Amino acid sequence: MNVPIRMIGIATTFFWIFLIAFAASAVYSVKDLRFGFGEPQFTIAPTRGLLFSLPINIENRGYYSISSFYVTTEFSGADGSVIAKESTLLPIIPKGELVTVLHNMTLNLDDMLENNEQYLFSDSEMRIAASVGMNLAEILPAEASTNFSFPWGAPFNNLSFGHPQCTAFNSTHLTTRVSISFENHAAFDVAGKIKLKIYNDAGVLLGENETGFNVPQYSPYNGSFESYVPAAEITPSGHFEAYIVTSLFDYGPVVIPYG
Amino acid sequence: MAEEKTDSKKKIRNITFRVLKATIKAVIVYALYFFLMQFLAPVSEFVPGFQQLVETFVIVYIVLMVLGTLTSGTIFQYFFNTAQSLYVMLYLLLSLNGGTLSVGFENVSLMVDLRLFLMIVILLSLLGLAKSVLQAVNFLNERAEYGRI
Numbered sequence: 248m249n250v251p252i253r254m255i256g257i258a259t260t261f262f263w264i265f266l267i268a269f270a271a272s273a274v275y276s277v278k279d280l281r282f283g284f285g286e287p288q289f290t291i292a293p294t295r296g297l298l299f300s301l302p303i304n305i306e307n308r309g310y311y312s313i314s315s316f317y318v319t320t321e322f323s324g325a326d327g328s329v330i331a332k333e334s335t336l337l338p339i340i341p342k343g344e345l346v347t348v349l350h351n352m353t354l355n356l357d358d359m360l361e362n363n364e365q366y367l368f369s370d371s372e373m374r375i376a377a378s379v380g381m382n383l384a385e386i387l388p389a390e391a392s393t394n395f396s397f398p399w400g401a402p403f404n405n406l407s408f409g410h411p412q413c414t415a416f417n418s419t420h421l422t423t424r425v426s427i428s429f430e431n432h433a434a435f436d437v438a439g440k441i442k443l444k445i446y447n448d449a450g451v452l453l454g455e456n457e458t459g460f461n462v463p464q465y466s467p468y469n470g471s472f473e474s475y476v477p478a479a480e481i482t483p484s485g486h487f488e489a490y491i492v493t494s495l496f497d498y499g500p501v502v503i504p505y506g
Numbered sequence: 507m508a509e510e511k512t513d514s515k516k517k518i519r520n521i522t523f524r525v526l527k528a529t530i531k532a533v534i535v536y537a538l539y540f541f542l543m544q545f546l547a548p549v550s551e552f553v554p555g556f557q558q559l560v561e562t563f564v565i566v567y568i569v570l571m572v573l574g575t576l577t578s579g580t581i582f583q584y585f586f587n588t589a590q591s592l593y594v595m596l597y598l599l600l601s602l603n604g605g606t607l608s609v610g611f612e613n614v615s616l617m618v619d620l621r622l623f624l625m626i627v628i629l630l631s632l633l634g635l636a637k638s639v640l641q642a643v644n645f646l647n648e649r650a651e652y653g654r655i
Contacts, residue, residue, distance in 0.1 A: 267538075270623060
């Protein structure tokens with residue numbers, strides 16, 4: 248009986264040494280793992296949305312390869328509603344290599360505005376839940392997760408229309424000029440057109456026109472609409488209806504009273 | 507009289523040998539711990555109390571090992587060896603929170619799944635436990651046989 252017992256002892260000792268050496272070297276390898284994040288970019292996605300791209304550099308100088316590396320980001324509004332969620336998976340990061348992966352996320356502004364139009368007109372904050380996971384030494388799963396806020400700049404911040412300025416056009420019609428201003432606080436350029444309809448206090452459509460705009464990020468915009476309205480129907484008060492059409496989203500009507 | 511003297515000399519030599527063996531074993535385990543801690547030092551920066559956790563484990567492990575060695579040749583050796591295997595299993599099971607370690611610093615939370623590692627450790631400890639039990643059975647068996655002779 249002594250021989251089998253001794254064999255069990257030798258086998259156990261061998262496995263213990265192997266396990267401890269593996270565990271220590273796997274933990275030590277984590278020290279030589281480097282992550283770098285590039286500049287996040289917002290571009291217009293081909294599928295009509297806003298494409299958020301984050302380049303991630305992973306330098307694995309450890310003793311073992313890393314498998315199933317993934318990045319997951321979830322954007323949610325201040326009310327907690329999920330706006331978008333995307334994952335990027337990298338099957339393997341071989342040892343001694345530098346790998347760059349682009350984590351892309353498409354924000355569908357049409358859906359966002361359906362839930363909350365304030366994303367268009369007021370600056371707010373978005374909650375981002377990000378998690379990075381991997382299999383260290385290909386067998387030890389590890390995950391790091393964090394939550395942080397991200398300032399959302401409204402592309403039509405402080406959108407306002409001036410009071411209609413009327414000048415005589417002919418005996419029956421007036422030329423009406425309405426000024427428009429807003430500031431693009433977003434991290435992307437907005438280009439498109441705004442269609443404006445002018446109604447009197449009885450809700451009768453007086454006139455309509457549209458104007459194009461192309462506003463770079465973080466820039467103000469000042470413009471005006473001109474339309475011809477029947478002199479007999481214009482009233483000192485009423486309301487505007489604005490329709491915004493861009494390559495990213497369509498929105499409207501925005502109802503703004505005047506007078 | 508001369509036989510008694512030889513017996514006591516034998517006993518002293520035996521005890522000295524056991525003490526020496528226990529000391530060498532303890533020094534080797536401590537040296538191994540010291541060496542491995544150099545590798546595990548980065549973990550201590552992220553996991554508060556990690557060093558203390560490992561230190562406590564190593565101290566109790568060494569104490570049980572020394573006691574097992576000092577009592578070698580008696581049935582108590584196998585008690586201590588069994589206790590050592592059980593201790594490794596239970597301590598790792600409890601301190602590693604069942605294999606899922608979660609650590610938080612600032613607003614980042616880190617989770618490491620060590621269930622596979624823990625499973626292997628438990629299997630090896632069970633093997634050690636089985637070995638101790640077999641050794642104890644073998645020891646009692648041999649003693650019974652020699653007693654009969």
